[in-house]
Amino acid sequence: MVGVVGSGDLEVLLEPNLAGATTIAVTTSVDGYTRTWEAVLRRVFTAAALPAARIEINDFGATPGVVRMRIEQALEASAAADGQ
Amino acid sequence: MNTQALLERASFIELDARHRARALLDAGSMRELIDPFARLTSPWLVQQGVVTQSDDGVVVAKGKIDGQAAVVLAIEGAFQGGSLGEVGGAKIAGALELAAEDNRRGVPTRALILFETGGVRLQEANLGLAAIAEIHSAIVDLRRYQPVIGIIAGTVGCFGGMSIAAALCSTLIVTQDARLGLNGPAVIEQEAGISEYDSRDRPFIWSLTGGEQRFASKLVDAYVEDDAEIIRATAIDFLRRGLPAINRSERCAEFLACLAAVDAGVQATPGAIRAVYQKGL
Numbered sequence: 242m243v244g245v246v247g248s249g250d251l252e253v254l255l256e257p258n259l260a261g262a263t264t265i266a267v268t269t270s271v272d273g274y275t276r277t278w279e280a281v282l283r284r285v286f287t288a289a290a291l292p293a294a295r296i297e298i299n300d301f302g303a304t305p306g307v308v309r310m311r312i313e314q315a316l317e318a319s320a321a322a323d324g325q
Numbered sequence: 326m327n328t329q330a331l332l333e334r335a336s337f338i339e340l341d342a343r344h345r346a347r348a349l350l351d352a353g354s355m356r357e358l359i360d361p362f363a364r365l366t367s368p369w370l371v372q373q374g375v376v377t378q379s380d381d382g383v384v385v386a387k388g389k390i391d392g393q394a395a396v397v398l399a400i401e402g403a404f405q406g407g408s409l410g411e412v413g414g415a416k417i418a419g420a421l422e423l424a425a426e427d428n429r430r431g432v433p434t435r436a437l438i439l440f441e442t443g444g445v446r447l448q449e450a451n452l453g454l455a456a457i458a459e460i461h462s463a464i465v466d467l468r469r470y471q472p473v474i475g476i477i478a479g480t481v482g483c484f485g486g487m488s489i490a491a492a493l494c495s496t497l498i499v500t501q502d503a504r505l506g507l508n509g510p511a512v513i514e515q516e517a518g519i520s521e522y523d524s525r526d527r528p529f530i531w532s533l534t535g536g537e538q539r540f541a542s543k544l545v546d547a548y549v550e551d552d553a554e555i556i557r558a559t560a561i562d563f564l565r566r567g568l569p570a571i572n573r574s575e576r577c578a579e580f581l582a583c584l585a586a587v588d589a590g591v592q593a594t595p596g597a598i599r600a601v602y603q604k605g606l
Contacts (some may be wrong), residue, residue, distance in 0.1 A: 245361045245379070248341065249403025252378050254361055270376045299376050 244319030246311050251303035253315040258293040269300035281305045285312050294319075335553040338478050338502055342399035345439055345478070346386035348553040349397055349560060354388035359416055367410050369449045378404045383413035385420045391561045394427065394434040396420050402441030402481035409442060409487060410449035414456020421463035421473075428470035435471040435564055438464075438494065439478065443509055444485015457486035464493045472496060472568060474560050477503035477536070478551065484509040493574050496563040497545040498556065499536035505544065506534040532595040542602040544573075579606055 244255040258264060263286060267278055296312070303311070340348060347355050359365050361379035370377050382404035386397040398417045400407045409417070417438070427434040445453035464473050475494035477483045479502025483491050488507050491497055499505065508516075510524035523529060532538060540548035546563070549555050583605035587593075 243362065245343075247343075247361075247378060247380075247401070247404070249401070252361075254379055256362065268376050270374070297379070299378055301376055 243322060244315040244317070246314045246318060247299075248307075248311065250301050251307055251311045252299040253311045254297040255312075255315040255319050256295045258295040261293050263291065263294050263296065265296045265298065267298045267300060269298075269302075271300070271302050277305060278308075281308050282312075285309050291316065334550070334555075336551050337553040337556050338480060338500065338551045340553065341403065342382075342384045342401035342439065342441070343386075345553075346384050346397040346399040349437055349439075349476075349557050350386060350388035350390055350395065351392065355397075356387045358385040358387055358420070365412055365416075367412050367446075367449065369410060369452070370405075373448050375405075375448060381410065381412040381416070382407060383409075383416045385416050390435065390437070390557075391564060393564075394432060395437060396424050396434060397437045397439065399439040400441045400487075405446060407440075407442035407481050408444065408446035409453050409457055409460075410446035411452040411456055413446075414453055414460060418456055418459035418463050421460065421467050425463065425467040425470065428467070433471055435474070436464075436467055437474045437476065437560060438490070439476050440483035440487055440491050441478070441481045442483055442485070442487045443481065444487050454486060457490065460487075460490050461493055464490060468493070468495045468568070468572065472564055472566075474498065474563055476556060476560065477505055477545075478556065479503045479536070482506070482509075482534070492544075493572075495569055495572060496547070497573075498547045498549060498559055498563075499539060499545045500549060500551045500556075501536050502551060503536035503539070504531065504534045505536075505539050510534070533593075533598070538595055538599070541599045543606045544602070546573075576606070 246253050265282055337345060364379050366377035366379055367381050382401040384399040389395060398420055421436055424434040424436050445457060467473050472495040475491045475497045477491060477499045479500055482504030484506055488505055491505060510530045513522045514524040536548055539545045547559050549559050583601050587601055
């Protein structure tokens, strides 16, 4: 299960995590949005039961909506990679 | 193009670098080298507070095209304007050098380069320039064995040192959205003044440096629709033709003779520029 999506505003790398927990590392060019990040990530990862994953996010100033969409795309890409 | 045809075609421009590479290679044959999980990122951007991308904006994809070994080097225009730094530049140069090495060992390998770049990444200055010089010499080396196909789809275009790399390719394919030029429009505007060259005047910019104009001026070999299938088919067609009798860059004397006949006292127009090259080449 690996997935990567990038679009110039945000890059998401997704790998399996064996620990039974999901870890997320965010690198962003925009300061002062810790709470927004927490809210967006909480919403994505509490909405559905997702596989344990190690996630890296490189953000170049994407909006919260785009963040959510890209993470979901990465999950989709990793599911598609599993299917092959 | 009618509406139905427009809906049915698969746009190439709308794809990111990774998906462009996949669209060019034979189905199921793509294997990415130094992929994002290798995490070979720019050490220089971090020091300047710029967020890196895990592939440094360059996708190296090995696979087959038309059943024969190929490597696709796709620049991601959405990351830092497709600018080339130390890592991304080395990925392209290294892959081209290995392809030439493969040819010398009896494994005919072709290269396709997807140019979507403003040229050197200013934050990495000399290291980016050095990498671009290596790309130039690697193209010249590889094109002796197998065609090196350059594709400029758009919408970033191809400028700076990488426009020289594009000009060194055996064959160059462009779309209407492509632009090709040594200096980007904003740079020319800054140097020559807005009255001379307004970088925000899109019809004007494309009329001088756009794909159609470059094709009419014989600076590129094919002018195609933004359609992934057509672009792949055009690339395969050129590969099947083998090495060109003479590379465009080896015809520089003829191009210079065309330019020597230009009266610089008269304002250049797109039509006049086409006429200059069409008459002389």
